[in-house]
Amino acid sequence: xxxxxxxxxxxxxxxxxxxxxxxxxxxxxxxxxxxxxxxxxxxxxxxxxxxxxxxxxxxxxxxxxxxxxxxxxxxxxxxxxxxxxxxxxxxxxxxxxxxxxxxxxxxxxxxxxxxxxxxxxxxxxxxxxxxxxxxxxxxxxxxxxxxxxxxxxxxxxxxxxxxxxxxxxxxxxxxxxxxxxxxxxxxxxxxxxxxxxxxxxxxxxx
Amino acid sequence: xxxxxxxxxxxxxxxxxxxxxxxxxxxxxxxxxxxxxxxxxxxxxxxxxxxxxxxxxxxxxxxxxxxxxxxxxxxxxxxxxxxxxxxxxxxxxxxxxxxxxxxxxxxxxxxxxxxxxxxxxxxxxxxxxxxxxxxxxxxxxxxxxxxxxxxxxxxxxxxxxxxxxxxxxxxxxxxxxxxxxxxxxxxxxxxxxxxxxxxxxxxxxxxxxxxxxxxxxxxxxxxxxxxxxxxxxxxxxxxxxxxxxxxxxxxxxxxxxxxxxxxxxxxxxxxxxxxxxxxxxxxxxxxxxxxxxxxxxxxxxxxxxxxxxxxxxxxxxxxxxxx
Numbered sequence: 178x179x180x181x182x183x184x185x186x187x188x189x190x191x192x193x194x195x196x197x198x199x200x201x202x203x204x205x206x207x208x209x210x211x212x213x214x215x216x217x218x219x220x221x222x223x224x225x226x227x228x229x230x231x232x233x234x235x236x237x238x239x240x241x242x243x244x245x246x247x248x249x250x251x252x253x254x255x256x257x258x259x260x261x262x263x264x265x266x267x268x269x270x271x272x273x274x275x276x277x278x279x280x281x282x283x284x285x286x287x288x289x290x291x292x293x294x295x296x297x298x299x300x301x302x303x304x305x306x307x308x309x310x311x312x313x314x315x316x317x318x319x320x321x322x323x324x325x326x327x328x329x330x331x332x333x334x335x336x337x338x339x340x341x342x343x344x345x346x347x348x349x350x351x352x353x354x355x356x357x358x359x360x361x362x363x364x365x366x367x368x369x370x371x372x373x374x375x376x377x378x379x380x381x382x383x
Numbered sequence: 384x385x386x387x388x389x390x391x392x393x394x395x396x397x398x399x400x401x402x403x404x405x406x407x408x409x410x411x412x413x414x415x416x417x418x419x420x421x422x423x424x425x426x427x428x429x430x431x432x433x434x435x436x437x438x439x440x441x442x443x444x445x446x447x448x449x450x451x452x453x454x455x456x457x458x459x460x461x462x463x464x465x466x467x468x469x470x471x472x473x474x475x476x477x478x479x480x481x482x483x484x485x486x487x488x489x490x491x492x493x494x495x496x497x498x499x500x501x502x503x504x505x506x507x508x509x510x511x512x513x514x515x516x517x518x519x520x521x522x523x524x525x526x527x528x529x530x531x532x533x534x535x536x537x538x539x540x541x542x543x544x545x546x547x548x549x550x551x552x553x554x555x556x557x558x559x560x561x562x563x564x565x566x567x568x569x570x571x572x573x574x575x576x577x578x579x580x581x582x583x584x585x586x587x588x589x590x591x592x593x594x595x596x597x598x599x600x601x602x603x604x605x606x607x608x609x610x611x612x613x614x615x616x617x618x619x620x621x622x623x624x625x626x627x628x629x630x631x632x633x634x635x636x637x638x639x640x641x642x643x644x645x646x647x648x649x650x651x652x653x654x655x656x657x658x659x660x661x662x663x664x665x666x667x668x669x670x671x672x673x674x675x676x677x678x679x680x681x682x683x684x685x686x687x688x689x690x691x692x693x694x695x696x697x698x699x700x701x702x703x704x705x706x
Contacts, residue, residue: 209464
């Protein structure tokens with residue numbers, strides 16, 4: 178299948194969680210604490226799609242299907258979209274613009290600090306995601322967008338620091354993230370080795 | 384068609400009016416109303432479906448003057464939103480896994496600093512004192528709260544029956560360990576969430592306080608498994624996790640007993656765990672709380688609003704250090 182056909186499918190797939198949320202909302206199926214449900218739901222999807230966007234580069238290298246790169250921006254923007262919903266929920270429904278408490282939460286609670294920082298790091302990435310900005314920033318665009326590694330790490334840390342005792346779920350995210358980042362480090366190390374010249378061509382463009 | 388007389392409808396089956404109104408406000412306030420054209424229609428049918436349960440009604444339950452007049456949460460909210468890690472980590476899981484926790488037969492061992500250690504069956508325990516309905520506020524350390532109509536009796540009735548010795552300064556409670564009946568106790572890939580069994584404890588004067596009860600029921604019926612059947616502790620001025628569920632052992636001790644959350648994260652959970660808006664938890668600000676069914680947070684009250692009755696227990700104790 179060509180990526181141009183895959184693109185609308187992935188786009189619709191990324192909208193499924195939102196549709197699910199709207200459906201649960203109207204069928205009064207958000208549970209006893211709807212605000213908590215919204216928080217967890219939007220947060221999990223933001224992190225999941227962010228990791229999916231990080232999987233694009235390894236996947237295209239391993240499969241040789243280089244067109245996959247055309248999905249990356251969309252996935253990144255959807256991750257930002259769900260992260261924004263997640264934050265808006267915290268700001269409006271959870272704290273109802275109680276700025277003092279919101280500020281205290283961001284400063285005092287490491288998991289909020291990490292999550293907030295991750296979102297803030299994603300803002301410039303979303304803003305520079307247009308073709309025009311990619312062209313204008315040139316090589317610096319790539320440098321800037323490496324911030325996604327930091328944002329994803331903070332996102333997983335945010336989740337890890339938040340759970341009370343059983344770390345199974347954040348640990349699953351952490352393992353996936355470690356594999357995705359580990360792949361990049363390994364690829365880089367192979368490329369810089371004198372005998373690893375064969376990999377150079379593959380890793381030149383990340 | 385059978386027409387129900389008003390008296391046939393249990394109060395637990397009717398969605399609380401306030402909750403209903405709040406839900407409608409919640410729907411409106413989020414602004415999502417613009418999304419679906421059929422939304423207004425869907426919104427009309429918002430009342431809670433009846434929970435599928437057929438629990439035994441408890442006879443001769445007296446009203447208690449210790450009850451709050453605040454509106455109780457619906458039975459559905461109370462039985463579908465539970466922290467009970469033995470039955471699952473998510474709040475919806477305990478209700479789904481409740482079927483595994485069989486509670487017949489059930490007995491409780493009384494041991495430690497007592498004149499005669501013994502084992503009481505749940506049937507014997509139910510006869511220790513007249514059953515009362517106690518409508519209590521419940522405050523979770525995660526900054527949400529509920530109002531729950533428990534059925535139970537003062538813990539002091541069991542303590543008196545146990546005849547503790549003069550050495551008994553504390554009382555420890557222990558939950559069942561049985562991974563078949565408590566699937567949450569099966570080890571996960573990353574080890575167990577908690578070092579089972581779950582244990583909790585109180586100082587003797589806290590345990591003897593008239594507000595401290597052992598609960599065997601909810602909304603006039605036998606306690607559902609997800610709420611800690613067949614016997615659980617309820618200490619309304621402390622965070623919910625102190626109120627240990629599904630008790631199988633009551634142990635009287637001279638030294639302060641271990642408590643589960645304190646063992647896991649002592650910097651976050653102390654032995655006392657009194658509701659205290661002044662002492663922040665590292666993850667949840669304790670200044671405010673969300674009453675389940677409401678949108679806006681409300682201020683958290685010292686000792687969960689039971690200060691008048693219990694503050695004297697802590698005279699001379701630094702509650703910032705002894706959190």
